Structures are given as C-alpha cells and as structure tokens.
Amino acid sequence: MTAPRIIVVGAGPAGIRAAQTLVEAGVRPVVIDEGEASGGQIYRRQPNGFKRDFRQLYGTEHRRARDLHETFDALREKMDYRPRTLAWNLSEGALHIVHNGISNAVPFDGMILATGATDRLLPVRGWTTPGVYSLGASQIALKAQACAIGRRVVFIGTGPLLYLVATQYLKAGAEVAAVLDTSAFGHRLAALPLLLARPDALAKGLALIAQLRLAGITMLTGIRPIAIEAGADRNVARVHVRDARGRDRNFMCDAVAMGYHLRPETQLADLARCDFSFDPATHLWSPMTDAMGRTSVRGIYVAGDGVKISGADAAEIAGRLAAHAAIADLHSAHPAGRGAEGSVKKLLTSHRRMDRFRRGLAKGFPWPAHLAEALPDDTILCRCESVTVGSLRMAATALGAPEVNRAKAFVRVGMGRCQGRFCGPASAEILAAVLGKSTDGVGRLRGQAPVKPLPIATVPEDAS
Amino acid sequence: MNRFVRLAEHDRAEIRFRIDGRGVTALEGDTLLTAMRLNGFILRWSEFSDGPRAGFCLMGACQDCWVTTAEGGRLRACSTLVANDLSILTTPEVE
Numbered sequence: 001m002t003a004p005r006i007i008v009v010g011a012g013p014a015g016i017r018a019a020q021t022l023v024e025a026g027v028r029p030v031v032i033d034e035g036e037a038s039g040g041q042i043y044r045r046q047p048n049g050f051k052r053d054f055r056q057l058y059g060t061e062h063r064r065a066r067d068l069h070e071t072f073d074a075l076r077e078k079m080d081y082r083p084r085t086l087a088w089n090l091s092e093g094a095l096h097i098v099h100n101g102i103s104n105a106v107p108f109d110g111m112i113l114a115t116g117a118t119d120r121l122l123p124v125r126g127w128t129t130p131g132v133y134s135l136g137a138s139q140i141a142l143k144a145q146a147c148a149i150g151r152r153v154v155f156i157g158t159g160p161l162l163y164l165v166a167t168q169y170l171k172a173g174a175e176v177a178a179v180l181d182t183s184a185f186g187h188r189l190a191a192l193p194l195l196l197a198r199p200d201a202l203a204k205g206l207a208l209i210a211q212l213r214l215a216g217i218t219m220l221t222g223i224r225p226i227a228i229e230a231g232a233d234r235n236v237a238r239v240h241v242r243d244a245r246g247r248d249r250n251f252m253c254d255a256v257a258m259g260y261h262l263r264p265e266t267q268l269a270d271l272a273r274c275d276f277s278f279d280p281a282t283h284l285w286s287p288m289t290d291a292m293g294r295t296s297v298r299g300i301y302v303a304g305d306g307v308k309i310s311g312a313d314a315a316e317i318a319g320r321l322a323a324h325a326a327i328a329d330l331h332s333a334h335p336a337g338r339g340a341e342g343s344v345k346k347l348l349t350s351h352r353r354m355d356r357f358r359r360g361l362a363k364g365f366p367w368p369a370h371l372a373e374a375l376p377d378d379t380i381l382c383r384c385e386s387v388t389v390g391s392l393r394m395a396a397t398a399l400g401a402p403e404v405n406r407a408k409a410f411v412r413v414g415m416g417r418c419q420g421r422f423c424g425p426a427s428a429e430i431l432a433a434v435l436g437k438s439t440d441g442v443g444r445l446r447g448q449a450p451v452k453p454l455p456i457a458t459v460p461e462d463a464s
Numbered sequence: 465m466n467r468f469v470r471l472a473e474h475d476r477a478e479i480r481f482r483i484d485g486r487g488v489t490a491l492e493g494d495t496l497l498t499a500m501r502l503n504g505f506i507l508r509w510s511e512f513s514d515g516p517r518a519g520f521c522l523m524g525a526c527q528d529c530w531v532t533t534a535e536g537g538r539l540r541a542c543s544t545l546v547a548n549d550l551s552i553l554t555t556p557e558v559e
Contacts, residue, residue: 130518137522386512417527
C-alpha cells in the first residue's frame with residue numbers, strides 16, 4: 001500500500017508535531033506555511049543575522065523552542081516543506097496554494113489544519129491611531145525584530161498574553177506605563193480550580209504578575225476602556241479608562257498593545273465544510289472534533305490553537321493526536337498505525353488536562369461581551385473600511401439584518417481585507433444585543449476564499 | 465511622536481531606502497514596517513479619510529500595513545524585508 005498524501009497546514013507547534021508523527025509512520029507530508037521559517041507565532045524565529053540565543057528569545061520556554069526547531073530542521077529531507085506559501089482555498093480533494101504569485105492545487109487524501117490563532121480584539125475609540133498594535137504584534141516586534149512598539153507602552157485587554165508580553169517588554173528594557181485588564185481579580189479566583197490542572201503553567205503566570213508588581217508597574221483589573229487619544233502629531237498619546245470603582249484614569253504613553261486573548265483561524269475548516277459549534281464559555285465558534293482532532297468531514301483534521309485556544313504545549317499534543325488519527329484512518333496498513341495505542345492514550349490524558357486549563361483561562365480572563373455591546377455608535381468597528389458600530393446597529397434596526405452575514409452584506413462589516421478577523425467577535429456581540437438574541441443566535445461569519453488577499457498578479461502554475 | 469525603539473541586535477548591515485523622497489536608513493533583517501516605524505513614519509493614510517495608519521497585527525492577518533511604492537506597486541510592510549533602493553510613498557499622488 002502506498003502512503004496517503006497528507007497535507008499539514010501551518011508549521012507552528014501543532015503542525016511541527018503532526019509532521020514529525022507522520023514522518024515516523026512512513027508518510028512524506030506536504031507542509032504548507034505562510035511564515036518565513038517554521039515555529040509559528042509563538043516560537044517565531046528571528047531573521048538571519050540576529051544573534052540573541054534561545055534563552056533570550058523564548059525565556060522559560062527556550063528548551064521547547066529549541067526542540068521544536070531542531071525537530072523540524074531534522075525532518076527537512078523527509079517532507080515537502082513549502083514556506084512563504086498561503087493556503088487560500090479548498091476544493092474537492094485539493095488545497096489551493098500560492099507562492100511568489102504562482103498558484104497551484106495540491107491534491108490530498110488527508111489534511112491536518114494547524115492554522116493557529118490571531119489576537120481577539122475589542123474595538124475602542126481611537127484604536128486605529130498610529131502606535132496602537134495588537135498584543136501579538138507587540139510581541140512579534142520584540143521577538144522577531146528586537147524592537148519595542150514605542151518608548152512607553154500601555155498594555156490593555158485581558159488574557160495571559162497581557163502579562164506575558166508586558167513582562168517581556170520590561171525585561172527587554174522598554175517602559176511599561178500600565179497593565180490594564182478588563183477582567184476582575186474575582187474571575188481569577190473562580191478559575192483557580194481549573195487552572196490548577198497545570199500547576200507549572202499557573203506558577204509561571206503568577207511569577208509574571210509578581211515581576212510586574214515588583215517593578216512597580218501600575219496594574220488595574222476590572223477596567224472599562226474608554227478611548228485611545230492621539231496627540232497633536234496624530235500619534236497615540238494617552239489611554240483613558242474607567243477603573244473598577246468608576247473613576248476616570250488616564251495614562252500617558254506613546255504606544256498601546258491591546259488584545260483580549262486569542263481567536264482560532266478557522267477559515268480553511270469552514271471552506272472544507274466542517275461542522276462548527278459555539279462555545280458559550282469563550283463565545284468562539286470552532287470546528288467540532290472528536291478527542292483526536294477528527295472533524296465532521298472525512299480526511300480533515302484540526303489541531304492546536306486553530307481549534308481551541310489552549311496554548312503551545314497543548315498544540316504539540318494535539319498535532320501528534322491528529323497525525324495519529326490520520327494514520328489510523330488513512331494508513332492503517334503501516335505498522336506504526338497499530339503500535340501507537342499506548343502513546344495515544346497518554347497523549348489523550350495530558351490533552352484533557354490541557355483542556356481543563358484552557359477552560360480555566362477562559363474563566364479567569366473572560367471575553368468582555370458586555371463591553372462590546374456598550375460601545376458608542378461612533379467607534380470604528382471595522383478597521384479595514386472604517387465602518388462604525390452605529391452602522392452595524394443600523395443594519396439590524398433599520399435594514400432588518402437578522403444575523404451577521406446579512407449585516408455584512410448590508411454595511412460591509414466583515415467584508416474588508418481582514419475578512420472579519422478583527423471586527424468579527426465584537427460585531428456578533430453588538431448585533432446580538434441590539435436584536436435581543438444570544439451571541440450564537442446571530443450566527444457565524446462564513447469563511448470565503450481567498451482566505452487572505454492574493455497579489456493581483458497571481459497566475460496559475462500552468463499559465464506561467 | 466510614536467516610533468519603534470530598537471532594544472538589541474544593532475550589529476547588522478545598513479540598508480538605505482527612501483520614504484516620501486527622503487533618504488532613511490535601516491538594518492538588514494528589519495521588516496519594511498519596522499524600518500518605517502523606527503524612522504517615525506506612518507505607513508499610509510486610510511482610504512476612508514479617517515486618518516493615518518501604522519499597521520496593527522504584524523502577522524499578515526489584518527492587512528492594515530499595505531504600503532505603496534514609488535513605482536505604484538503594493539507591499540505588505542509587516543511581511544516584507546526592507547531592501548536597498550526601495551522607495552515608499554505614504555501619500556501616493558491621487559489625481
């Protein structure tokens with residue numbers, strides 16, 4: 001029996017472990033990745049010529065980072081690795097990719113989607129001001145470019161990344177003006193039993209907060225963002241919030257890093273017509289899977305933060321599990337497909353523990369849906385086309401849009417170049433509130449190809 | 465004035481390029497976005513007349529950082545490395 005053709009999309013922690021597991025089972029996977037190099041966002045490699053070592057780059061995770069990079073590099077001859085390549089569409093049995101303006105279709109028997117996540121954003125007045133970046137962006141600037149996004153940075157939003165990146169800035173020598181969290185201390189207390197599923201990760205998180213406190217950084221919880229204000233030069237100058245006791249607080253700064261935990265990149269699973277479900281704990285839609293990462297569509301598997309936001313360690317496990325499932329389903333004749341029960345069992349046990357911790361994070365740093373609902377009408381909601389919150393409300397009240405896709409057709413929220421990645425989560429809450437529905441009651445923005453803009457000059461391979 | 469601040473990795477070859485006709489420098493390995501922000505430039509003006517933009521996600525997802533070259537080409541500044549002789553316009557001439 002010849003080995004099945006299996007594509008892995010994404011070369012972050014999930015994709016790397018999936019590729020490794022496939023190679024171990026005698027499969028030569030095609031690995032498609034948009035990045036310059038493997039590692040994903042979390043273990044992103046710095047460009048050639050940079051000299052910081054693993055410890056400086058990845059802190060407490062330096063051993064994991066090194067192991068992943070070395071593992072992937074050792075697989076190079078055993079897979080068909082395509083960096084700087086965008087997977088932009090799916091048709092029956094083929095993945096459509098583009099590299100250097102040339103597109104072609106790669107046929108497959110199985111595909112593991114390890115597409116990762118982007119920041120989840122809550123708009124605020126002034127969030128398009130130069131100097132305002134996503135939390136992930138502020139971390140990438142530091143890791144991949146050895147730069148801070150500004151001289152004096154306010155960190156605002158919620159989620160573990162808020163404290164991680166603020167600490168990384170502090171260590172790298174940038175000034176942290178304040179860390180402003182919309183979630184309350186009480187949320188964290190309530191989440192403790194779940195967070196104890198991973199005492200090591202919990203301890204690392206508490207250490208971050210302790211380091212910020214020790215450095216005398218202002219840290220507020222339970223805040224409400226009011227506005228990001230520009231100075232005379234039109235760059236960011238000030239962040240205005242209301243604290244937990246209702247007092248107005250202003251923080252002078254020249255840069256803002258904002259984010260509300262992460263959201264999965266699910267467009268390809270959507271184009272593959274996988275069934276999705278809504279998770280009331282996170283207010284996120286994800287492809288439905290079994291414990292191994294099998295979706296509702298035969299031959300399509302998902303792993304890592306591209307399904308549920310569980311972090312890098314969980315992604316490594318999920319990548320292995322999805323590969324084991326693909327091997328069992330598509331390559332059962334191979335001996336590795338039969339001998340894997342023991343290790344799969346172990347992986348499943350640790351993945352369950354990781355999932356408990358994931359739920360703890362969702363509870364400890366909840367998505368502030370109530371703040372999205374309360375956004376003033378004049379706030380820019382869609383960064384791509386400068387559509388306001390008020391326009392979306394009008395789509396529901398005056399034009400009768402009953403769900404997000406109709407609203408998108410009416411006022412173009414979610415139709416811009418980012419395809420709803422940055423306005424989508426808040427849009428759903430705003431629409432649900434104005435229609436008096438639950439968040440899942442207003443539906444899910446459907447994915448459209450191309451999942452990211454293609455260069456105008458893109459040509460099919462056979463035409464070139 | 466917001467600009468990026470270089471905290472480490474100073475020891476790289478210098479790159480010379482132009483923003484709005486002005487000669488500026490960066491280092492090899494800087495993205496175009498990094499290079500423009502280090503020099504204190506915005507990236508572009510919003511085509512919806514709501515002001516200047518300077519990128520947002522740095523991971524190729526938000527599409528906020530597409531800049532225009534003097535030749536009329538378009539580059540995604542966060543995923544393009546800066547190169548000698550590039551010439552970028554933050555305010556393309558629209559007639």
